Amino acid sequence: MKKLSVLGRAFRVTELLFATLLILQALFSFAQQGGNQYNANTRFEQMGTELPTPNTYRTASGAPGKDYWQQKADYDIKAELDDANQKIIGTEVITYTNKSPDELRYLWLQLDQNLFEKSSINAMTKTGGVDAQGMSFNALQNVNAPSSVFGGISGDKEYGYKITVVKDAKTGADLKYTINNTMMRIEIPTPLKPGLSYAFRIDWNYNITNYYGRSGMEFFPKDGNYNYFIAHWFPRMAVYDDVNGWQHKQFLGQGEFTLPFGDYKVEITVPNDHIVGATGECQNYDKVLSATQAKRLQQAANSKTPVVIVTQEEAVAAEKAKPTGKKTWIYKATNVRDFAFTSSRKFIWDAMQTDIYNNGRKIWSMSFYSKEGNPLWGQYSTRTVEHTLRSYGNRTVQYPYPVAISCHATAGGGMEYPMISFNGGRPEADGTYSEGTKAGMIGVIIHEVGHNFFPMIVNTDERQWSWMDEGLNTFCQYLAEQEWDRNFPSRRGEPQNIVPYMKTDKTQQVPIMSSSDNIMAFGPNAYAKPATGLNILRETVMGRELFDYAFKEYARRWAFKSPTPADFFRTMEDASGVDLDWFWKGWFYGVEPADQDLAEVEWYAADNQDPIAKKAAEKADAEAKKQTLSNIRNQTDIKQTVVEADSTMRDFYNSYDRYAVTASDKQKSEQYKSSLSEDERKLLESGKNYYVVKVKNKGGLPMPVIIKMDYEDGTSEIVRIPAEIWRLNDKEVKKTIPTTKKVTKFTLDPFYEIADIDTDNNAFPREPEKPTKFQAFKQGSFRPQGQNPMQQAKQSQPAGTQTSGKN
Template sequence: MKRALLPLLILLITVSAMAQQLPPNPNYKANDRFEQLGTMLPTPNSTRAASGAPGREYWQNRADYDIKVELDDDKRKIIGSETITFFNNSPDDLKYIWLQLDQNLFKKDGIGATSRTGSVSEKGMSTAQLAALNNGRGSSLDPNVEYGYQIGSVKDKAGKVLPYTINGTMMRIDLPVTLKSGTSYVFGVEWTYNVTEYYGRSGYEFFPKDGNANYFIAHWFPRLAPYDDINGWNHKQFLGQGEFALIFGNYKVAITAPADHVVAASGECQNYAQVLTATQKQRLKQAETSKTPVLIVTQAEAEKAEKRENKNPGKKTWIYKADNVRDFAFASSRKFIWDAMQSDVYKSGRKIWCMSIYPKEGNPLWEQYSTRAVAHTLKSYGARTFEYPYPVAISCHSVAGGGMEYPMISFNGGRPEEDGTYSEAVKYGMIGVIIHEVGHNFFPMIVNSDERQWAWMDEGLNTFCQYLAEKEWDFNFPTRRGEPNQITDYMSSDKSVLTPIMASAENVIGLGPNAYAKPATALNILRETVMGRELFDHAFKEYATRWRFKSPSPADFFRTMEDASGVDLDWFWKGWFYGTEPVDQDLVSVDWFNIDTQNPEIEKEIARKEAARKQQTMSKMQDAKTKGETVVAQDSTMADFYNRYDPFKVTEADKHKYDQYMASLTDNEKALIQENSNFYTLSIKNKGGLPMPVIVKMGFEDGTDSVAVFPAEIWRFNDAQINKVISTKKKVVQWTLDPYQQIADIDTENNAFPRIAAPTRFQIFKQQQQKRAPNPMQMQGAGAGKVSTDPKN
C-alpha cells in the first residue's frame, strides 16, 4: 500500500512515530525472553567457573581396569573377571561405590521390560511382535534364555568378599572402611551373561547361510558410575534410550575368542606378533606408509574362515591396552575382512591408525569408503575442536541401519544388496553413519558429557559436526540434519509430543529430532546467522579444548560460547533449548511512503504517470474507440486554453520555487532526499513465539535485490508484533522474510508480501503401489562382479 506524498517535515515526524514499537499485547513476554538465564543455571563455584571453564578446584574420579574376558561362540556367552582400581579424587569420603550393570536391561523383571508400553493391533501381529509385547524386552530375545548379569563374586584386593546390593541396572558395593578423599581402592568382580541379538548398541548378528555370527560387545563389564560435583553418584537407571555416564581410566583387556576369529577393540593391540600370521603382519607393516587402505585380512581369506573347515580351531587371546578412555568395546568374528592405513591428518605429522572391520556382506561399499571416511572424520572434527589424541580409530560394520560409538571403535550400519548394488541413499547413509559414530570419539568420548541425562550434549554437538564433515566430504552430500528447513516439521508438531532439548534423555519423545536434529540445527543457525562463522568457530573450539578429558554440564557449554564470543545468547538458549515454541514470522503488511522531493522534474513526472494510470479504466479504453466523435473533437471552437494546457510541464516558476526550497535545506537534509526516496513500514508478527533475527529480502522494480538483517533483539520490547522502517532509493515490488531458509520458519507462505501462492502438486495413478528407494545401479544390471570402485564412475 502506498501512502500519499508527504513533505519532508511531515515525513520525518511520521517515520519517527512508525519507528516506535507497537504497544504490548496480553501475551507480551519480551522481558522474560531477553532477560538473562540467571537462576536457571547453577551458581558458578570453585569447580565450575562463571566463564564456563573448569574451576580452579575442578576434580573428577577415575578407575583403571584389568579385565580378562572370554567369548563363548557356541553358547553366545561372555565370561569375565576384572580388577578395578578406583581413585577417589573428590573432596568427599565415600562409604560405598556404585557400578553400572547395563545388561540387566534385558532381565525379565527389569525396569526396562516392565516400563515398556504397547498395544495389540486389531489388524494382526506377528508372533515376534506378540512375544515382544508379552515379555516387554524386544522381539529378538529368546524367551527361554535368562539375560542379564550373573555376578559370580565381588572381593577386595585380599580376596575378602564384599557385600553388594543390585538395584536394577545398578550395583552398590559397601566398603569395609570409608574411602578417604585422595585415596584409592582395589577390588575385583567376576560375572557372566548371555549375549543378546544385536539391539542397536551391542549383541550379535547371526548369518544363517554360513552359520556364523558377528559379535559387537559393549557395556559388557560392570563399570564405575561417576561421582561428581553436580549430582554426587550418577546412578540413573538404564532404560535403553539414555546412553552412558562414565569416568576415565586406563584399560588392559585380554580377550579370548575362537582362534579363527579376528578381534578389534578399543585401544592398541599389544600382541599382534602372537595373534597375526606372518602375511598379516607384513601387510600391517605395509599399511604404515600407504596412502590408501591395505587389506590385512582379504575377503577370500574371510570367506575361507567362515566355512569352518577346522571344527576345533582352539582359542586365541588378543591383548589390548587403552589409556585415558571412558569405556571399552570389542568386536569378534571369523567373517571379518580387515583393512587399515596410517593417516597423518594433522599438521603435527602424528600418524593415526584408521581401520575398518567388515564381513563380505558389506562389500563393495565398505572396502571403498569406510576407512577413508574414518580418516576424513578425524581431520574434519579435529579442525574445529582439537587433534584426535588416540592412536587408532576403527569402523566396524554391524547390522544394517544405525550405529553405536565407543572409544576408538564404532559399530556402523550400511549394507548393499546381495548382488553388490546399492542405492544412493544406502551409500550416503553408510558414509554419514561412519562420520557420526567415529565423530563421537570427540563428543562424548573425550569431551565427556553425561549422556544419561543430557543426550543433546553428545548427539546434538556431534550431529552438528557430522553435518559440516559431510559437506566437506561431498558438496552435494544429502545431509539429513543441520539445515534449518529440515527441522520445521518437528517444530510444528503437536505440542503434546514436544519436549525441550533440556529434557532428560530417557523422557524425550522423538529422540532423533529432539536430541540430534534440533540442537544441530540450533548450532548451525548460531554459526551462520546469529554469531557468524568466525565468532562461533572460535567459541566452539574453546569449549572443546577446555573440556577435553573432563565432564562438562550444559551450563558450561552455554557460558563458554558466550564468554569466548562476546555475544549474549541467553535468549537463544531459552528459546531453542528450554522451550518448544517454533519460529513463525508473519509479514502482515507493508506501507509505502515517498518523500516529496519538491523537484518539479521528478514530482511532475510522477504525477503524469499516476494520472495516466488512473485513465486506464475499462470505460476509458472503450471510449477511446470513439474519441474522434466528441463535440470538442468535431468543433475546434469548443476548445480553449485548458484543452491545450499541460499541468505536468515544468515551468520557470516551478524551477525558481525549487531552487529556493533547496537553498533552505542543510547538506544532511539534501542527502536524505537524494538517497532515500522510498520509506517502507513493515508490520511483522511473531506467530510462533520463538524470537529470531528478522531477515528481509527486497526485490526491486529493476530486477535486482538486496537483503537486510536485523538481530533477534529487535523483539526485545515487543515479542508479539513489531514495525520496522526500511528506506530504499529504488522501488521494492516484492518483500520476503527468511529468503534463504536460515531460521527454521515453519510457515513460509506468510513470509511474502504481496503473498505468493504455491501450488500443491498431486499425482494421478491407476493403482496405488508401494514405492521402494530407487537403486539405479541394480536397475542397470550392475551386479556384484561388475560394480566399479572407480569414484569417477
C-alpha cells in the same frame, strides 16, 4: 490487505518540519513495541538463576574452575568369548582413585547387562496392548522378550550379570555388596579419603544379547558363524562428581552412559581363527597375526590408502574351517572412559596409518567387516574414518588416540565407544545398493566415529543429557557430510528438515532440556533439533567466524573433562560476545516453533515541497491516470473531436498547461532550496522509498527477521534484522526499510534459515497457493518397483557385460 502496487502515502514535509522525517523513521522502527501484554521481556531477560550458580569447580564463563576435579578408574580385565554358547566370562580388578574433596564410604558400579533381566525396570514398564486386529507374532515375541529394547529372543537362557566374586584385591577378603537393578553398591573396608586409591576384584559372566545395534551379535545361517560386537560388557564404575554426587540413575535403555576416565589393560581370549578389533592398541600382534598379516599391517603403516590386512578370500576360507584352539589378544588404552571390542572369523580387515593433521603424528584408521558388507565397506569405510577425524579435529580438538575403528555390525543402526564403533549399512546380496544405502552407511560411520569427540573426549553425562553428545555430534556430522560430498543428502542439520517435527502438537513434544529417559520422539528431539539449532546459530544468529571460535573453545576447555549444559551455554556466549540466553530459552527449554507472518507492507516517500518538483510529480501522476481503458480505446475509435474540427471552440484553457513552471514557481523553489541544509537536500534529492514492513510472530519462538526485497529492475537485496527486534514486543513489529529502488516483492526467510513452519505467509504480495497435483497415467502402465538403480542398470545390460558394485 492493501497491495504494494497501489500503496502510496506522502509525508507532508514543509521547510520547517522536513527534519522530522528522520524521527518518523525511528518511530516506525519501534512502532507498537510497548505494552505489558507481551512476553518479550521474559524471553529476552538473562537466564540468571535458571542456570546453576558458578563456583570454584565451574566458572561463570563456562570454563572449568581452579578447583575442578574428577575421579579416575583403572581396569585390568581378563575375559573369554565362549563362541559355542554366546557367552562372556570375565574377571577384572578396578583401581579407583578418589580425587574429590570428599570421603567415600562406598562405591557404585553400573551393571548395564541387568537391563535384560525379566524383572528390570525397563521390562516391567513396557506399555502397549492388543488392538482390534489382534497381535503379530513379532509383538508376541517382544512381550515375552527379557526387555522392551529388543525382540525376537527365544529359549530358556537367563540374561543379566552373574556376579560370582567381589573381593578386596589386596587382602582377598569378600566385600559386601548390594545390587539394585542396573546398579551395584560395594561397601569398602575403610572410608576412601581424598587422594587415595582402592582396588577390588569382580568375577562375572553373562549371556550375550542383541541390543539395538549397540552391542550383541549377528548370526549368519548360511555359514553358521557369528559376528560379535561386545560393549557395556563388564561392571563399570559410576561417576561421582561435583554436580550430582554419585550419578546412579538406573539404565532404562534410552539414556546412555556416564563414565569416568581411566587406563585399561584388557586380555581377550577368543577362538584362534577369530580377528579382534578393540579400544586401544594391540600389544601382541606378533603373537596373534600370521606373518603375512603382520607384513601387510607394516605396509599399511606407510600407506595413504587402505591396505587389506585380512582379505575377503581369507575370511571366506575361515568361515568354512573349524577353530583348533584359542588366542588371547592383549590391548592397552590410556585415558579413555570405556572399552569395547569386536570378534569374528568372518572379518575382512583393512587399515591405513596417516598424518591426519600434518603434525608428524600418525593415526590408524581401520575397518572390520564381513563379505556381506562389500563392495561398500571396502571402498568407503576406512576413508570415511580418516575424513571424520580430520573434519571433527579441525573444528574441535585434534584426535588424541592412536587408532579409530569402524566395524560393520548389522544392516542398520550404529553405536560408539572409544576408538571403535559398530556401524550399519549393507548392500544387497548381489552387491548392488541404492544411493540412500550408501549415504546412510557413510553418514552412520561419520556419526559413530565422530562420537569419539562427543562424548568420548568431551565427556558428557549421556544418562541425563542425550543432546549434549547426540546433538553436538549430529551437527558436526552434518558439516563433515557436506565436506565429504557437496551433494550429500544429509538427513539432519538443515533447518527445513526439522519443520515436520516442529509442526507436531506441543503435547507430543518435550524440550531438548529433558532427561534422556523422558524424551518423546528421541531422534528429532535429541539429535535433529539441537543439531539444527547449532546450525542456525552458526549461519544466522552468530555467523561462522564467531560460532566456530566459540565451539572450538568449548571443546578445548572440556576435552577429557565433564561439562554440563550450563558450561556449554556459558562458553558459547563467553567466547563469542553474543548474548544467546533468548536462544537457549526458546530452542532448548521450549517447544514453540518459528512462524513469521509478513502481514503488511506500507510504501512511503518524502513529499518534495519544491514547487517545480511538485508540479513535475503531479503531471506524471495525471498522465498515468489518463491511461484508462476508455481513453486508450477512444484514441482510435474517436476519429476527431468537435474542438479538433472547429478552432472557434478553443479558448484559453485549451492551451493552458497547469503544470508549467512559472516565474513565481522558480522564486519559491530558490527560497525552498536555500532553507535546506546540505544533508537535507541530498536526502530529498535521493528519491528514496520507505517501506514499513509489519511482521507477526505467530509461532512464538523469537528468531531473526530476514527479508529479501526484489526490485523492479530485476535485482534483489537481503536485510537481516537480529532477533532482538522482538525484545519489546514478541507478537508483532514494524520495521521501516529505506530503498533507492522500488520493491516488487518482499519475502521472509528466503534461504530457509529459521525452520519457519509455514512459508505460505512469508511473501508480500501474497503468492497464490500451489495447486494440488494429480497424476495423468495410461491404463495398464507399469513402472518397476523394489529395485535400486544399480540392479536396474545391471538387468538392462547386454549379455556378456557386468555392472560394477562400485561407482
